[in-house]
Amino acid sequence: MSMATIAIQLKIEGERIIPGLAEAGERLDSAEGEMILDFSSVRQLDASALRAMERLAAAADDKSVKLVLRGTSIDLYKVLKLMKLAPRFSFAS
Amino acid sequence: MTKTLSTSKEERLAYLEGLVTQARTAAAVFTQCTQEDVDRIVKPMVLAGIGQAQHLARLAIDETRIGVLEDKILKNMVATEFVYNYIRDKVTVGRIREFPERGLVEVAEPIGVIFSLIPITNPTSTVLFKCIMAIKARNAVIFSPHPSAWRCSSEAVRIMYESAVKHGAPEGVFTCLDSHTLEDNAYLMHHKDVALIDATGGPSAVKAAYSSGKPALGVGPGNTPVYLEKTADLNMAVVDIIVSKTFDNGTICASEQTVVIDDEIYDLAMKKFADLGAHICTEKESELLGRALVDPQTGCMQPIAVGQKAADIARVAGLSVKPNSKLLLAPIHGVGREHPLSVEKLCPVLSVYRAKSADEALRVCVDVNHAGGLGHTAVIFSRNDELIRKFSEVINAGRIIVNAPGSIGALGGIYNDMVPTFSFGCGTAGGNSTTDNINVYHYLNIKRLARRTPAHMWFRVPNHIYFDLNAVENLRQFPSRSTVIITNPALERIGHAGIVRRCLPPQASVHISVIPDAEPEFKVIMQGVEALNVYQADQIIALGGGSMIDAAKIMKLKYESPEADLEELAAPFLDIRKRVVQYPTEKTNRTRLIAIATTSGTGSEVTPFAVLFDKERGRKVTLADYSLTPDVAIVDPQFVMSMPKGLTADTGVDCLTHALEAAVSTYASPYTDCNAMQAIRLVFKYLTVAYEHPHDQEARTMMHNAACIAAMAFSNAGVGVNHALAHAFGARFGVAHGRANAMMLPHVIAYNASTPTKFRPSPNQRAYIAHNKYATIAELLGLGGHTIDEKVKSLVAAIEQLLNRLAMPRSIAALGITKEAFEQALPDLVSTAFDDPSWLTNPRMPLMSELEELFRSAYQGRETAKGTGAGQQAA
Numbered sequence: 001m002s003m004a005t006i007a008i009q010l011k012i013e014g015e016r017i018i019p020g021l022a023e024a025g026e027r028l029d030s031a032e033g034e035m036i037l038d039f040s041s042v043r044q045l046d047a048s049a050l051r052a053m054e055r056l057a058a059a060a061d062d063k064s065v066k067l068v069l070r071g072t073s074i075d076l077y078k079v080l081k082l083m084k085l086a087p088r089f090s091f092a093s
Numbered sequence: 094m095t096k097t098l099s100t101s102k103e104e105r106l107a108y109l110e111g112l113v114t115q116a117r118t119a120a121a122v123f124t125q126c127t128q129e130d131v132d133r134i135v136k137p138m139v140l141a142g143i144g145q146a147q148h149l150a151r152l153a154i155d156e157t158r159i160g161v162l163e164d165k166i167l168k169n170m171v172a173t174e175f176v177y178n179y180i181r182d183k184v185t186v187g188r189i190r191e192f193p194e195r196g197l198v199e200v201a202e203p204i205g206v207i208f209s210l211i212p213i214t215n216p217t218s219t220v221l222f223k224c225i226m227a228i229k230a231r232n233a234v235i236f237s238p239h240p241s242a243w244r245c246s247s248e249a250v251r252i253m254y255e256s257a258v259k260h261g262a263p264e265g266v267f268t269c270l271d272s273h274t275l276e277d278n279a280y281l282m283h284h285k286d287v288a289l290i291d292a293t294g295g296p297s298a299v300k301a302a303y304s305s306g307k308p309a310l311g312v313g314p315g316n317t318p319v320y321l322e323k324t325a326d327l328n329m330a331v332v333d334i335i336v337s338k339t340f341d342n343g344t345i346c347a348s349e350q351t352v353v354i355d356d357e358i359y360d361l362a363m364k365k366f367a368d369l370g371a372h373i374c375t376e377k378e379s380e381l382l383g384r385a386l387v388d389p390q391t392g393c394m395q396p397i398a399v400g401q402k403a404a405d406i407a408r409v410a411g412l413s414v415k416p417n418s419k420l421l422l423a424p425i426h427g428v429g430r431e432h433p434l435s436v437e438k439l440c441p442v443l444s445v446y447r448a449k450s451a452d453e454a455l456r457v458c459v460d461v462n463h464a465g466g467l468g469h470t471a472v473i474f475s476r477n478d479e480l481i482r483k484f485s486e487v488i489n490a491g492r493i494i495v496n497a498p499g500s501i502g503a504l505g506g507i508y509n510d511m512v513p514t515f516s517f518g519c520g521t522a523g524g525n526s527t528t529d530n531i532n533v534y535h536y537l538n539i540k541r542l543a544r545r546t547p548a549h550m551w552f553r554v555p556n557h558i559y560f561d562l563n564a565v566e567n568l569r570q571f572p573s574r575s576t577v578i579i580t581n582p583a584l585e586r587i588g589h590a591g592i593v594r595r596c597l598p599p600q601a602s603v604h605i606s607v608i609p610d611a612e613p614e615f616k617v618i619m620q621g622v623e624a625l626n627v628y629q630a631d632q633i634i635a636l637g638g639g640s641m642i643d644a645a646k647i648m649k650l651k652y653e654s655p656e657a658d659l660e661e662l663a664a665p666f667l668d669i670r671k672r673v674v675q676y677p678t679e680k681t682n683r684t685r686l687i688a689i690a691t692t693s694g695t696g697s698e699v700t701p702f703a704v705l706f707d708k709e710r711g712r713k714v715t716l717a718d719y720s721l722t723p724d725v726a727i728v729d730p731q732f733v734m735s736m737p738k739g740l741t742a743d744t745g746v747d748c749l750t751h752a753l754e755a756a757v758s759t760y761a762s763p764y765t766d767c768n769a770m771q772a773i774r775l776v777f778k779y780l781t782v783a784y785e786h787p788h789d790q791e792a793r794t795m796m797h798n799a800a801c802i803a804a805m806a807f808s809n810a811g812v813g814v815n816h817a818l819a820h821a822f823g824a825r826f827g828v829a830h831g832r833a834n835a836m837m838l839p840h841v842i843a844y845n846a847s848t849p850t851k852f853r854p855s856p857n858q859r860a861y862i863a864h865n866k867y868a869t870i871a872e873l874l875g876l877g878g879h880t881i882d883e884k885v886k887s888l889v890a891a892i893e894q895l896l897n898r899l900a901m902p903r904s905i906a907a908l909g910i911t912k913e914a915f916e917q918a919l920p921d922l923v924s925t926a927f928d929d930p931s932w933l934t935n936p937r938m939p940l941m942s943e944l945e946e947l948f949r950s951a952y953q954g955r956e957t958a959k960g961t962g963a964g965q966q967a968a
Contacts, residue, residue, distance in 0.1 A: 044125045047118045047264050075125055082121035082205070 007034040007068070014041045021052040024067075031065045036092070040071025045079050053080075057088040068092050108271075109280055115265035116206040116233040117286045122263035123231040124203060128186040134260045135177070135228050141256040142173035142221040142249075149217035149252070152245035157213055159400030164341035168218035168515075175506045175513040176222055180533050185229050189539070196544035201537045203231040205288035208281045210302070212294040214344035214400060214439060215515055216242035217249040219293055222515040224253035224267060230536035233266045235281060239294070240273040275301075282307060291531070293516045303524060310535055311525055312516040315346045315469030316437040317499050318461035320454050320484060321362055322475035323355040329496070330474035331365040334443070337472075337498030339419050342400040343440045347470040347492065347503030347517060350437050351425065351444040351461045353454045359447045363422070371420040371443075372403065378412050379423040379444075383433035385410035386442060392430050394438050403441040428460035437465055451480060455487055462488050468523030472499040491518055491528030505530050548856050549670070552764040552809050553719050554699050555688075560728035560798055562790070567727065568596040571685060573632035575602045577625055579645045580636040581610035584691060589732055593636055593689060604628045610637065612706040612713065613644035615659070621648040622655075625684075632685045635723070636732075638744075639695025639830075642688045643703040646721045649686050653677070659705060663714040665930055676718040688723035691732040693783075693796040694744025694831055696751060696804020698726035713824050715930065722808070728801045730794040738784055741796075742899040743831030745780040748772060748800040749892075750834040754813035755806035756870060757845055757863040758934040759855040765810035770873055772803035777874050777891070781898050811934030814926075815841040818947060821925035825918050826910060835901040839889050840950045842867060845937050846885045853938030863936035893955060904954025915952050922948055 008031045012020040024037060045053070060067045068090045072080075080086040126134075142149075150165035184190075190199040207227060211219050216238060227234045238246030247269040254267040270277055278298075282290055282305035290309040292302035299311035321330055338349050354362050367373050374382060386398055386406070398406055403421050407414040414421070425444040428435040434444040448454035462471060471490040475481055485493050497508035505511035514530035529535065559567040576597055580590050585607055594603050606624040608617050625633065625648060633652075635645030650657055654677035666672035688698035697703075701719045706712075736744075752772035755765050775795050782792035818841070819833035846864040868884035871877075876891050878884035893903075902908050905915060923944045926932070932939055939947075 044122075046122055047115075050118055050122065079121045079124060082124065083118065 007031065007036050009036040009038065011038040011040075012042055014043050017042060017045070017049045018052050021049070021056050025056050025059050028059055028063045028065050031063075033064065034066045034068060035060070036068045036070055038070045039073075039076065042076060043073070045076055050079070050083055050085070053085060054083075057085065061088070066090060105277070106280070109277060109284075112235050112268050112270070113206065113281070113284055113286050115268055116235050119233040119263040119265040120203065120205045120231075123233065123266065126186070126231055126261070128184060130261055131186055131229060131231060132181075134257050134262045135180070135225060137260050138225055138228060138253055138256045139173045139177040141252055142225070143170060145249075145252050146170050146173070149221075149245060149249050152248055153217050153242065156245050157216060157242050157400070159213060160341040160344050161339075165217070168215060168341060169221060171504060171507070171513065172218035172222040172515055173225065175504075176225055179506060179513050180225070180229050183229070183533060185533060185537060186231065189537075196546045198542040198544075200540040200542055201230070202540050204536055204538060205232060206286055207232050207234045207289045207291055207536070208278075208284075208287045209234050209236050210278070210290075210292040210294050210298050211236055211238045211242070211246045212298075213239035213242045214341075214346070215293075216246045219515045220246050220249035221253065223291065224250070224257070226533045226536050228257055228262060228266070229533050232536055233263075234268075234291075235287070236267065236269045237273055237278055237281070238269065243273065279305075289536075291516070299524060309526070310516065310518070310531055312518055312531060313346075313523065313525075314437050314465060315350075315517070315519070315523075316435075316461055316464055316466030317347060317350050317470045317472060317490075318458035318466065318488070319349040319352045319472035319499060320458050320474070321352055321354040321358070322451070322454070322473065322477060322480055323357045324476040324480075325358075325474035326476070326496070327358060327362055327365060331362060331369060333474070333496075333498040335366070335369055335371065335420055337500040337502070338443050339403075339441050340498070340500050342402060343438065343442070343500075344400040345500035345504070346437070346439065348439070348500035349443055349472055349498075350466070351428070351435055351446060351457070352422075353446045353448050353457045353461075355451070355454060356447055356449050363445075366420070366422055370418060371422050372407065372412075372414040372418040374412070374421055374423040376424065378410075379425065379434060381412060382406075382410045382421060382423050382442060386438060386440075387433035387436060389433070392433070392436060394436060394440075398442075399439045401440050406440055406442060428457060428464050435461060435464055455484065458484070459487055462490065466490070468519030468521070468525060468528060469517060470494065470499055470503045472497075472502070489520070489522050491520055491523075492530070503530075545856060548668075548760075550760070550762050550764075550857075552762070552805075553701070553722065554805050554808065555723050555726045557725040558699065558728065558801065559726070560801065561794060562730055564727050564729040565592060565596050565689060565731070567725075568593065568634075568687065569598055571632065571687065571725065572598055573601040573685070575628045575630050576604070576632040576634060577628055577630040578603065578605045578634045578636055579621055579641060579648065580605065580607060581641055582607055583610060584636055587735065589636060589691065592731070593634060601632070602628070604630075608641070608644060610640065612640045612704060613647065614706050614708050618644060618647050618651060618705070621645070622651045625649075625652040630684060632687065634687045634689060635698075636689045636691060638690070638692035639697040640704075642690065642695070642697035642723070643705070645686060645688065646697075646703040646723070647705060647716065649684055650677075650716075650721065653684060659714070659716065662718070663705075663716055665928065667933060669717065676720045678720055685725065686723045687725040687727065689727040689729065689732060690797070690800070692736060692740060692744045693733050693793070693800040694747035696748065696800045696807075698723055698728065699801055699804045700808045702808075712925065713820055715820075717930070726801065728797050730790065730797045733793055733797050734788065734790070736787070736793075738787065741784050741787065742780075742901060743829045743835075744800065745776060745784065745796060745831070746835045746838070746896070746899065746901065747831035748796070748803045749776045749780070749895075750815050750819075750831075750838055751807040751812060752776065752799075752803040753838070753842065753870070754815055754935070755803065755810040757866045757936050758807075758810040758813060759853070759858045759936055760810045760934045761866075762810065765806040768802045768806035769810070770870065772799045772806065773870055774873060775799035775802070777895065781895065784899055812931045813841070813935035814844070814932045814937070814939050814944070814947070816931035817926040817929035817935075817939075818922075818944065818951070820929050820931060821922045822905070822948070822951075824925070825922060826905075826908070828908065832901065835896050835899075836903070836905060836951045837947065838896070839893055839955050840947050842885070842889050842892065844943070844947060845935070847937075849937040850940055850943065851938045853933075853935075858936070861936065905948075905952040906954065910952075912952075915948075919945060919948060 146169035506513035516531035518527035
């Protein structure tokens, strides 16, 4: 008998990006290989948010958790590309 | 910004990496800002700079001991207020410029991280200027101030940074190195995340920037000549030069270095300089000044003198001058190492040269320009526009300032309408990538969004086309003093020329020029031109087949434009509108050309083409230009009623080929399609009737019309591969054009209907539709078939049937050409066909190997030919 795993899904609010990412970091241990972060309400990323994303990506790497960003706008995607962070996430629409 | 020096190498690298990461992050975040965001940040920055202009100027003077406080304040104001005035309404985010008529849009893309060197001479104004530009263009900057101006430069960075971040710029958008070492600069210049180096400074800094392999704006030293010409407004010129050369004690690299004065005004000019506070040096004083100011080893100015007062410099040099002397004017007698003061002197010392003539003055200015000032700045004071023009041509300078101070004039926006700047591009001669005044657009990548622009289409035919029986009588409408009829012996003999003559207005003097009925040679053309000259013709009537009308077109060209070089005019081209060679269009002796066709095939009476036979080289030369198109075409069937059967068949097939090729051409349009389709319909209905019943007037009339209508189509849409093959083959083996066309036609249709091996770039071709066009023709002719493939096959079969009824030879072999002769000719045939411009509008771009295959297929004939069949056609 096999059990289907349900990935953790978290909505990152545009006004609370850093706390949202911090919460994601705390829940990495309970993620079974994958965590989905819903970025659909995030319009802009500032430097501190980018640093928080970098930290989260590093932690996820350590715990072998795949981070999937859902609903990322093309503008945010470009910022992540410029920061060379894009390869550290998967993207879903 | 506090100065905390890192110690170990590892710590230093970590520090530099931190700066880059910070800047890279800021640049990435900045990409999300809109134009409104950017403009909201820029304005308070500018106001902050204006508010701190005096504070920063004081800091600069205290730290560097260079320049004049009041002038440094002014510089800070210019760097903020004037620069803002230039950029305030500039769009620098997203779509920055649109050219709807050209289908072009320019879109701004930030550069990213800029590494910027700041000079000691303008340590705060340059920072203010670069910060404002960087924000306007959404970039981050790492500044590297001159070590002797670190405090004032970093304070300027701090003021700009705090204002920018307060109003929404990303943190880390500006940073400033805590010290200046060549190692740090080199590390950052080579850093992969630094996108651009903006080096304003001395030659070594600029050279390092350009040597880094990074894109760089390197703007360095100059050596500005100023020509004070005898027609100048002397009072204004003297004041302007003093203003410029004493501004901030001469620290702006665009300031005047050597003034060259015309002999006639020299004494007066010197007096005026002296009257306004300049010290005029004696020869001895000049020598002393040269020794004190210029390093004999390097030939460059001693840095210690940069931006110092005139009186202080004089004292150090051992000169006795008034304490309030503004400027030291030192006579020199040449330019170069033996004349030390001819170099750049960033201080209130101006060398002066007395020129005996304008030529000498220009020569000395050029010498100064080449002695370290290439690409930078030059100045002329003159009212002589011709001399100003000459000066601008011989002097290599990005900025040539006319009747204004050099230094402040070059800054832009004050004395002229140049773009305000604090960095002067010096072009390639100065080792720079631009001659521009560096501005916000140099801080942007500009992307071009280019929409597909359809080629402009046209439909051009003669102004007058008269057709049907007795159309020739319309000749009476065209008044003429002197008409020359160009015709051949046969047409004269059977009375056609007489018919034409009788239809001309009685007052016209008419002359008949008889030429051989063959493709015209140059010699024949020139005989015709001679006749036109003798009779001073104002009207030419070409009476004959295609060759005769072509001859008349070329005669007219040479008659009106004797200098026209036919060889050059026949040069190949890709696009008739962009061709290199232009046909003469300004006619001084405008002559009317009336073409009366006596065959029903070439349609030359309405085309812009003329074929000349190059006897020496055994080839045909095609001239193509709408200026060759006859003014009047007469399509009167009475002139074709007696056409022999063979000629009827040959010309009829030529007409069919014209229409078929125009129909599938890449330049086909609804205007040409309707003509092509109608011509094909008429050929299929009437050609065999005209061939088998030569006196059938209706068939003759309709075939005559068909030829003209097909020609209107191909005059505007072009022909194709069939004609290229037929031209090459016909010229080589002396086969009539229609017959040569006939041999290629079924093979070419099958070839064009199949999927191309290679597509030719053509903006008109929106899809490959040749096979569909052939199918449409088959439908028009009611040939049957359900699929595209079947319809194309039906068309090929119908054409073969038509050719058989016309007793056309169905293969090259059937003409009696041996296999050996054919194989021997084949390489040349292929090469000639490929060079023929006829195929340029073919829907399928022919490879040479494909041309060879088509020739081989034509040699064997359709029954045995393999590999180009309609079976390969596209679905």
